[in-house]
Amino acid sequence: MQKVKIALLGFGNVGQGVWQILNTNKKQIILNCGREIEISKILVRDIEKPRNVDVPKDILTTDIEDILADDQIAVVVELMGGLNPSMQYMLKAMRCKKHVVTANKLVLATQGEELFKTAEEEGVLFYYEASVGGGIPIIREINESLTANKIEQLVGIINGTTNYILTKMTMEGMDFNEALRGAQEKGFAEADPTSDIEGYDAAYKLAIMASLSFGTKIDMNCIYREGISNIKAVDIEYADSFGYAIKLLAIGKDINNRLELRVHPTMIPKTHPLANVNDSFNAIFIKGNAVGDLMLYGRGAGSLPTGSAVVGDIISILRSNTDLSELTNMKNSMAPKKIQASEENVSGYYIRLNVKDRHGILGEIASVLGRHNTSILTVTQKVKSEDNVSLVFITHSTLEGNIMKSLKAINDLDNVNSIENIIRIENFS
Amino acid sequence: MQKVKIALLGFGNVGQGVWQILNTNKKQIILNCGREIEISKILVRDIEKPRNVDVPKDILTTDIEDILADDQIAVVVELMGGLNPSMQYMLKAMRCKKHVVTANKLVLATQGEELFKTAEEEGVLFYYEASVGGGIPIIREINESLTANKIEQLVGIINGTTNYILTKMTMEGMDFNEALRGAQEKGFAEADPTSDIEGYDAAYKLAIMASLSFGTKIDMNCIYREGISNIKAVDIEYADSFGYAIKLLAIGKDINNRLELRVHPTMIPKTHPLANVNDSFNAIFIKGNAVGDLMLYGRGAGSLPTGSAVVGDIISILRSNTDLSELTNMKNSMAPKKIQASEENVSGYYIRLNVKDRHGILGEIASVLGRHNTSILTVTQKVKSEDNVSLVFITHSTLEGNIMKSLKAINDLDNVNSIENIIRIENFS
Numbered sequence: 001m002q003k004v005k006i007a008l009l010g011f012g013n014v015g016q017g018v019w020q021i022l023n024t025n026k027k028q029i030i031l032n033c034g035r036e037i038e039i040s041k042i043l044v045r046d047i048e049k050p051r052n053v054d055v056p057k058d059i060l061t062t063d064i065e066d067i068l069a070d071d072q073i074a075v076v077v078e079l080m081g082g083l084n085p086s087m088q089y090m091l092k093a094m095r096c097k098k099h100v101v102t103a104n105k106l107v108l109a110t111q112g113e114e115l116f117k118t119a120e121e122e123g124v125l126f127y128y129e130a131s132v133g134g135g136i137p138i139i140r141e142i143n144e145s146l147t148a149n150k151i152e153q154l155v156g157i158i159n160g161t162t163n164y165i166l167t168k169m170t171m172e173g174m175d176f177n178e179a180l181r182g183a184q185e186k187g188f189a190e191a192d193p194t195s196d197i198e199g200y201d202a203a204y205k206l207a208i209m210a211s212l213s214f215g216t217k218i219d220m221n222c223i224y225r226e227g228i229s230n231i232k233a234v235d236i237e238y239a240d241s242f243g244y245a246i247k248l249l250a251i252g253k254d255i256n257n258r259l260e261l262r263v264h265p266t267m268i269p270k271t272h273p274l275a276n277v278n279d280s281f282n283a284i285f286i287k288g289n290a291v292g293d294l295m296l297y298g299r300g301a302g303s304l305p306t307g308s309a310v311v312g313d314i315i316s317i318l319r320s321n322t323d324l325s326e327l328t329n330m331k332n333s334m335a336p337k338k339i340q341a342s343e344e345n346v347s348g349y350y351i352r353l354n355v356k357d358r359h360g361i362l363g364e365i366a367s368v369l370g371r372h373n374t375s376i377l378t379v380t381q382k383v384k385s386e387d388n389v390s391l392v393f394i395t396h397s398t399l400e401g402n403i404m405k406s407l408k409a410i411n412d413l414d415n416v417n418s419i420e421n422i423i424r425i426e427n428f429s
Numbered sequence: 430m431q432k433v434k435i436a437l438l439g440f441g442n443v444g445q446g447v448w449q450i451l452n453t454n455k456k457q458i459i460l461n462c463g464r465e466i467e468i469s470k471i472l473v474r475d476i477e478k479p480r481n482v483d484v485p486k487d488i489l490t491t492d493i494e495d496i497l498a499d500d501q502i503a504v505v506v507e508l509m510g511g512l513n514p515s516m517q518y519m520l521k522a523m524r525c526k527k528h529v530v531t532a533n534k535l536v537l538a539t540q541g542e543e544l545f546k547t548a549e550e551e552g553v554l555f556y557y558e559a560s561v562g563g564g565i566p567i568i569r570e571i572n573e574s575l576t577a578n579k580i581e582q583l584v585g586i587i588n589g590t591t592n593y594i595l596t597k598m599t600m601e602g603m604d605f606n607e608a609l610r611g612a613q614e615k616g617f618a619e620a621d622p623t624s625d626i627e628g629y630d631a632a633y634k635l636a637i638m639a640s641l642s643f644g645t646k647i648d649m650n651c652i653y654r655e656g657i658s659n660i661k662a663v664d665i666e667y668a669d670s671f672g673y674a675i676k677l678l679a680i681g682k683d684i685n686n687r688l689e690l691r692v693h694p695t696m697i698p699k700t701h702p703l704a705n706v707n708d709s710f711n712a713i714f715i716k717g718n719a720v721g722d723l724m725l726y727g728r729g730a731g732s733l734p735t736g737s738a739v740v741g742d743i744i745s746i747l748r749s750n751t752d753l754s755e756l757t758n759m760k761n762s763m764a765p766k767k768i769q770a771s772e773e774n775v776s777g778y779y780i781r782l783n784v785k786d787r788h789g790i791l792g793e794i795a796s797v798l799g800r801h802n803t804s805i806l807t808v809t810q811k812v813k814s815e816d817n818v819s820l821v822f823i824t825h826s827t828l829e830g831n832i833m834k835s836l837k838a839i840n841d842l843d844n845v846n847s848i849e850n851i852i853r854i855e856n857f858s
Contacts, residue, residue, distance in 0.1 A: 017719075021577050021719045024718070024719075025577060025578065025579055025718065025719065028578070028579050029576070029577065031644065032576040032577075033576065129574075135717075135719070135720035135721060135723065136723065137570060137574035137575075140569065140573065140574050141566060144569065144573075144741070144745065145558075145566035145569050145738075145741055146566075146737070146741065147458070147461040147462065147740075147741050147744040147745075148450050148454060148458065148461075148736070148737045148738075148739075148740030148741045148743075148744060149450075149454065149457070149737055150454055150457050215460065271705075273702075273705060273706075273726055276700075276702060276705050277702075281722075288564075288737060289453070289454065290446075290450045290453075290454065290564070290733045290734065290736060290737035290740070291564035291727065291728065291733070291734050291737035291738075292564060292727065292728045292731070292733065292734050293710075293726075293727060293728065294564065294565065294725075294726065294727035294728075295724075295725070295726040295727065296723075296724070296725055296726075297702055297722075297723065297724040297725075297726065298720065298721065298722060298723035298724065299720065299721045299722065299723075302721070304719045304720070304721065305719065305720050305721050307577070307719060308575070308577045308578055308717060308719035308720035309574075309577075309720075310577075311576075311577030311719070312573070312574055312575065312576050312577045314577075315576040315577060316573065316576075
């Protein structure tokens with residue numbers, strides 16, 4: 001049996017998952033790729049650190065050169081995360097004619113182009129299935145399965161932490177802070193949860209998916225981004241009463257070569273398949289002009305699911321007889337596409353106001369919305385006291401620009417105490 | 430721009446979808462595979478037959494030899510369906526060193542092995558993504574994305590007709606015959622609906638998926654099969670009241686190298702993602718030992734979704750530089766696996782009886798079940814008249830053998846009028 005040697009850069013959660021899969025599923029993997037995969041070196045920061053996995057110390061190294069200089073190593077698997085030195089190590093590995101697999105969304109979203117270019121120049125393969133959606137094979141789906149399609153829409157729940165928090169808020173009536181603490185205790189959220197909570201993590205993943213789907217390089221700054229920390233228990237209750245669930249969605253649309261790219265909490269009809277994606281599960285809903293609606297659902301994180309994607313990539317490389325696969329390239333050769341300004345995005349809106357209980361206030365607000373071409377689907381009013389009324393509007397689809405102008409005018413009305421929350425509504429039309 | 434010539438065998442619904450996709454998405458496809466795909470010949474039965482698609486008559490032929498003899502044609506796409514002459518034509522095309530793409534589940538499920546063997550001998554590629562799940566890329570998922578996994582379970586809603594009928598029965602309270610007529614009027618069910626309704630179609634697709642997932646040849650006769658024609662509106666109402674939806678499921682499990690293969694109507698918890706797959710949508714739920722739970726959801730039929738899978742396969746062939754891909758082989762090299770006898774399958778059971786309203790009847794039945802190691806989760810009784818009581822039992826998980834013996838004994842009880850229905854319950858444990 002021919003053995004193929006690979007090296008891991010980093011041996012955290014995912015690295016240990018890869019180790020475990022290669023051991024547990026050894027027979028299956030040999031059947032699937034005709035060769036045995038051996039991890040012959042692992043780059044770590046501290047060789048002596050105690051680890052959950054029983055790995056021989058002599059394969060651990062703290063020196064990247066040990067790996068780069070080893071001609072026996074065919075594939076380098078980068079699992080350190082972060083921008084640097086990950087990026088530099090991957091480039092070096094490619095220049096040493098090693099194929100590269102990574103799970104690093106940050107590097108891909110921000111510097112993917114250089115990696116694709118280098119892989120092409122060096123004639124090596126570069127795979128990155130685990131960078132989006134953990135165990136969900138979304139990259140292969142876009143790059144290989146949907147090649148007959150113009151992909152028109154991507155709508156994803158691609159951050160498990162925020163989905164877990166929103167699920168807890170929805171199912172158990174928790175408020176945001178309580179649900180966040182629970183997620184941190186269970187290890188679903190980090191001590192500093194900013195990247196998840198504020199939508200950065202989802203925006204990186206959206207950048208990768210949208211680049212591949214729409215065939216253009218996406219600048220991270222072009223993605224509108226809003227987190228979930230402003231969602232209140234009361235918003236979830238209102239959403240429920242209107243037949244909606246609130247999810248943090250990453251949305252990418254290609255509307256006649258103008259791209260709409262945004263990450264924000266969104267109300268979606270409870271009957272939509274994405275509405276039933278709960279806890280830390282991820283799902284990506286795709287609309288192709290031939291295939292129609294398609295959804296992939298699964299574990300977006302975790303040592304074994306993410307390891308499943310990483311090992312799948314390694315096997316793909318070993319099965320490939322080519323020196324250079326076209327599949328690995330983002331289609332950067334295409335003309336850049338225009339990013340639509342936020343004001344031109346279209347959705348329904350949920351607007352929750354705190355107003356004084358004065359005669360005519362409802363009419364005043366309705367006429368502000370009407371002046372800005374926004375029609376109202378439904379209004380709900382809850383009186384708490386004369387000076388404290390909760391007023392909730394659900395609008396029909398309208399331009400974001402109309403809503404922004406309306407809100408400015410509404411804020412100026414004497415009897416409006418405050419604009420409490422604004423949440424977009426996606427009706428998947 | 431290099432052009433690649435292909436031929437279609439058959440020009441029905443899917444063939445016309447392929448034609449349409451190649452025309453509409455021409456630019457996108459060139460970007461994705463670097464070449465233009467030209468349909469240079471189409472095998473039809475009748476050249477003069479009016480068609481929805483505007484296709485030049487000079488590319489139509491009624492003679493397969495026209496296609497086989499044309500050295501310019503690199504890929505033959507079989508879309509005629511049925512066993513013969515499809516099978517013969519595919520073998521001949523392979524022997525003429527043409528790559529073959531098919532959407533034919535019948536041929537694959539029953540004679541796949543010969544096709545794989547011939548493709549390997551001739552050094553051509555053989556792709557069949559469209560044979561299961563229409564536009565859903567389930568074959569690629571199993572063959573390429575999940576290679577790091579031991580696949581433990583497949584649970585699929587893979588027949589759109591029956592899912593449409595069950596959805597109508599559930600949502601609109603229709604009875605089976607009414608829903609079937611509606612499906613026929615809408616073109617979702619054929620004039621002779623036997624293959625769909627009785628689960629044959631799902632069984633063929635299960636055979637294909639299970640062969641690939643569990644690495645063994647599946648004999649169609651080993652798949653337990655039961656259709657939906659016996660499901661009554663009242664069963665759906667009861668299911669609903671217990672928190673279940675009824676779906677026609679194709680189930681494949683690999684339990685320590687013993688396979689469980691069955692197609693039958695099944696109650697599943699309403700909270701399970703499969704329970705929300707409605708209308709003619711398909712979905713396949715997979716459990717891998719690394720990736721965990723995964724689900725693919727989409728259009729399981731239709732001209733464009735199925736065409737999307739067919740054209741995706743053609744593009745994969747054109748992108749491939751290899752003469753022979755290992756990926757196309759069912760893993761027949763593995764040792765055959767044992768098929769578990771039905772009596773050893775484990776599930777919960779819904780048992781609906783019609784009994785006489787006699788003192789002690791409930792106890793009598795409960796003790797029959799108890800004697801056969803079957804414990805009861807819940808019982809519901811609806812009295813219609815003294816001689817006509819509807820009694821519904823939901824059992825905990827038990828062996829099918831226990832249930833079969835229990836039913837025999839229950840049927841012999843004096844006060845039992847009839848066993849009205851038995852439906853398995855899948856709890857996804």
